[in-house]
Amino acid sequence: MQAILEKYVSVSTDKVKNWVCAGPVDLYPDDGGKCFKYKGKQIAIFSFSRRNKWYACQNLCPHKFEMVLSRGMTGDAMGEPKVACPLHKANFSLETGKHLNGDLPSIATYPVEVRDGTVYIGMMD
Numbered sequence: 001m002q003a004i005l006e007k008y009v010s011v012s013t014d015k016v017k018n019w020v021c022a023g024p025v026d027l028y029p030d031d032g033g034k035c036f037k038y039k040g041k042q043i044a045i046f047s048f049s050r051r052n053k054w055y056a057c058q059n060l061c062p063h064k065f066e067m068v069l070s071r072g073m074t075g076d077a078m079g080e081p082k083v084a085c086p087l088h089k090a091n092f093s094l095e096t097g098k099h100l101n102g103d104l105p106s107i108a109t110y111p112v113e114v115r116d117g118t119v120y121i122g123m124m125d
């Protein structure tokens, strides 16, 4: 299981080598997420309309290793944008990936840009 987690490494904007097209913005539900597959990875991309922001993170929940985070509910934890896993409600920061209500490993997060109505995620490969 650890090997699956190791596939997912957070990417900061200054480390981006490749802005990957993840489709038009209208593919994504308001205040909801969708799974995008890239090079064997599943990335959860969220249109956080209430904040007028976009976020991306690994789709894999590190609790039971289920690919479910894209179906999680987005929200706010003391000003921090978060996603709640739809299975057992582990909450993760969409900015840092930190598990906010426990001590699970952090999830990987990725930068998102929207240009001309198209969503791009920043990857290192």
Ligand code: FES
Pocket: 061, 062, 063, 064, 065, 066, 085, 086, 087, 088, 089, 090
């Ligand atoms: S599988 Fe995500 S909290 Fe249990």
